Amino acid sequence: MITELGHFALILAFLVAIVQAIVPLIGAHKRWHGWMAVAEPAAVAQFLLTAASFAALTHAFLVSDFSLRLVVLNSHSAKPMLYKISGVWGNHEGSMLLWVLILTLFGACAAWFGGQLPPTLKARVLAVQSAISVAFFAFIIFTSNPFLRLAVPPFDGQDLNPLLQDPGLAFHPPFLYLGYVGLSMAFSFAVAALIEGRVDAAWARWVRPWTLAAWVFLTIGIALGSWWAYYELGWGGFWFWDPVENASFMPWLIGAALLHSAIVVEKREALKSWTILLAILAFGFSLIGTFIVRSGVLTSVHAFANDPERGVFILFILAFFMGGALTLFAARANVMEAKGVFGMVSRESALVANNILLAVAAFVVFIGTIWPLVAEMFFDRKLSVGAPFFNMAFTPFMVVLGLILPLGSMLPWKRGNLGRVGRHLVPALVLAVAVAALAYALQTGKTALGPIGLLLGTWMVAGAAMDLWSRTGRGANRFGRLRRMPRADWGKAVAHAGLGITFIGVSGLMAWEQEDIRTVQLGEPFDVGAYTLVLNDVQEVKGPNYLSTMGDVTLSQDGSEIATLYPEKRVYPVAKMPTTEAAIDGGLLRDVYVVIGDPQSDGGWAVRTYIKPLANWIWLGSIIMAVGGVLSLTDRRYRVAAGARKAPAQGVPAE
Incomplete structure (x- = not known):
């Protein structure tokens, strides 16, 4: 019933x-x-x-x-x-x-x-x-x-x-959908404004909270998915450039560009057409992601369905809404005339550069994701676009974005002085260079990835701190003015710092990770990096709905026991599927990551061990970015929406 x-x-x-x-x-x-x-x-x-x-x-x-x-x-x-x-x-x-x-x-x-x-x-x-x-x-x-x-x-x-x-996957989809679907509100506001024939500062103020809320949820959802991939799949990675991962990342990039572009519309009545286009594209990429996940046209470990008929239905939805919105966008070009003018050195110019970098980065991810399908359909070739392409094509845009972010945050509107802003950021630059030099001196390898990542991340974190401090003016009671600063300013600084922390985590993990794969006998110690591990025992354990082969591993450093780890290989009899459950000794500066494999003919067990420096900084940065978004949402200016443009009792003309 x-x-x-x-x-x-x-x-x-x-x-x-x-x-x-x-x-x-x-x-x-x-x-x-x-x-x-x-x-x-x-x-x-x-x-x-x-x-x-x-x-x-x-x-x-x-x-x-x-x-x-x-x-x-x-x-x-x-x-x-x-x-x-x-x-x-x-x-x-x-x-x-x-x-x-x-x-x-x-x-x-x-x-x-x-x-x-x-x-x-x-x-x-x-x-x-x-x-x-x-x-x-x-x-x-x-x-x-x-x-x-x-x-x-x-x-x-x-x-x-x-x-x-898994708990990570229990909560990952709802947060991801809150972000995906939340971008529909930005789309609805954009289309409604085009029908209305009015795109102005008030519209930008109305649309920003909805976009910001969706972006926060999408950030949390992507972080949960990355965390799940890290500890559950047993591969030890946090991002694999999988088509479904990319499907969530593209709207996140476009959503971030939309947030920054709407600021220019709100403050300076400029970039109207670009902001409307981003609002349309943000939801468009969400629909593209839905198509990728549901249609089965691209292979993914995350894909829900493999039904081309359903994919065609979603393709029609995508074509109808995107085609209709873009047609309306072209027809209403006259209502999106920019009013504000600004110099080459200004916050507006920095936000334009930010938008270009984010949009092109999203386009690069889109091309890399969809190219295997294009190659098969039009050239009858089966291609695989993997991490090497994405790392090479995507990373330069993020490096440039990291470099200009602190400068752009501190530039004044309309016209600025780069030298004056640069003087405020000298302490941040000195600190970033010092951290990078220290990392380069201490590392055992010769890769520059780690030091450069630390330089960029420290530059962004310290730059965000200097941005806040520079707004407190001069004289006494600067800390009091810092506490009374609008939450939107705090949110911006916290979100930028979170991105910097994620940069540090990603570069540190990719540059200095250590991997060890070997056959291990019970009770035989082996060394990985600065740590000693001993596989004490392997037992068969029965779970609620699975059977587990569980290892007992002692982790020591310099003769002192640090932790006991229990890596597992599970088999679910009903689904007839195995899974790998990594055992992780987590810490602020490193994770020790252990995976148990299959028994060997000599009585030993295959064991994979990773030392992952700064791994948790990736998700810590993501959490801080989301907190920054929430801080901005609690700003009074968002709570009152566009009160200055409150509608009269008899309505507002639509044309």
């Missing part, structure tokens, strides 16, 4: 979405306030109905209702409760229902918190948002229905993919 109610609620939400996509749009065009007023209750109703549908599907997973096809394919009665819950979105159909739930949540939030928006713009934003919902409701109901029943339910299910039975 609950399942049928969930299915009915999904269909009803689809019908409400159709009404919301049409009626407010006509009302805004005709200035019919009653029709425009339909948007808000419809958005809330649409969210509540979708939430009820999602709750019904969750209930089916929790009680192991094996009359539901989706539960049979992705659950098992012996599975731990956390993975029964995450199993709801650990598959194609359930993950798409989560996608639509978040899509309707953002629409409802716009209805709840959009009180400062002019009525016509608000109606159009909610209508465009609902039009996206209509497309994805249709996709779910007609191609990916999660409520299909089985005539003869089996005794038990086939279990969830073992790789997904």
Whole structure:
């Protein structure tokens, strides 16, 4: 009964979405306030109905209702409760229902918190948002229905993919979708502004909080996925340039460019057309990512589905919304005339450079991701584009971005003096060079990657600190003024520092990682770097729904025991899939990472050991970036939205 109610609620939400996509749009065009007023209750109703549908599907997973096809394919009665819950979105159909739930949540939030928006713009934003919902409701109901029943339910299910039975993957998709789908609000605001015929500073102030929230969620989601890949896959890497990884990274880069571009629109009434284009492309790349994950056109360990028919449906959605938005963008070019002028040395110019670097970097990732498909379709050649290409093509843009970020943050609007700003940053430069020189002197190898990465990261962190300090003026009580500084300024500095810390972690790990692969006998010590390891025992252990081969490894340094590690190889009998569970002794400056392999003919065991310097700085930097975004979101200027442009009681002209 609950399942049928969930299915009915999904269909009803689809019908409400159709009404919301049409009626407010006509009302805004005709200035019919009653029709425009339909948007808000419809958005809330649409969210509540979708939430009820999602709750019904969750209930089916929790009680192991094996009359539901989706539960049979992705659950098992012996599975731990956390993975029964995450199993709801650990598959194609359930993950798409989560996608639509978040899509309707953002629409409802716009209805709840959009009180400062002019009525016509608000109606159009909610209508465009609902039009996206209509497309994805249709996709779910007609191609990916999660409520299909089985005539003869089996005794038990086939279990969830073992790789997904992990805390990191339980929380990774919801955060990633909050970011992916959150960018739809920037798209809706852009299209609504083009229909309205007005792109100004107030619009930029309205769109920035939505973009910033989506970017924060996307940052957290990508970091969780990277962390999962690091410790769960047993490869010891944090990023593999996998197509699905790239699918989330591209909108993150474009979203970051959009955030910085919107600042210029808000402050200087410049870069209007570029900002609107970025808002369209940010969500466009989210749809491209959805296509990559769902269609099976590109091979990935993360891909949910391998169904070309579903991929074609998403391709039509992408073509409709992107084609329509870009056509409208071209038709409304006259309303995006820039007003502000600025010199070559100014904050505006620095933000333009920032945008170019981020956009080109995203384009490089896109080309590298899609090129194997293009080569196969048009040249009948099977190609693989891997890490060497991405590292070589992508890294230079990030190096230049890291160099200009502190300078650009401190330049004044309209016209600046590079020498004056440079004098403020001398301490940051001295510190960065000193750290790089120390790293180069201490390292055993001759690679310059580590010292350069440390120089860039330290330059960005110290530059962010100097940026804050320079805003406190002169004289006494500078610390008091620092505490009273707007949260948006703090958020910017913290986010830039977080990016610098991530730079340090990535470069340190890639430059100074040590790897050791050998056959180890029980009780035989072996050295890796400065550490001594002993494989004491290997036992067979039974888990809740898996069988594990678990090693017992003692880690020592200079004769002192540091930790006991328990690497595992698990086999899930129902899914008939093995997984590797690395054992990690984590620390601020290094991780010791141990993976146990197969038994050998001489009675030993294959053991892989890695020493990973600064690995945790990668995720620490990501967390700090997200904290910076949250700090900016709590700034009072965002909470009041664009209060100065509050709509009069009789509405605001649309043209």
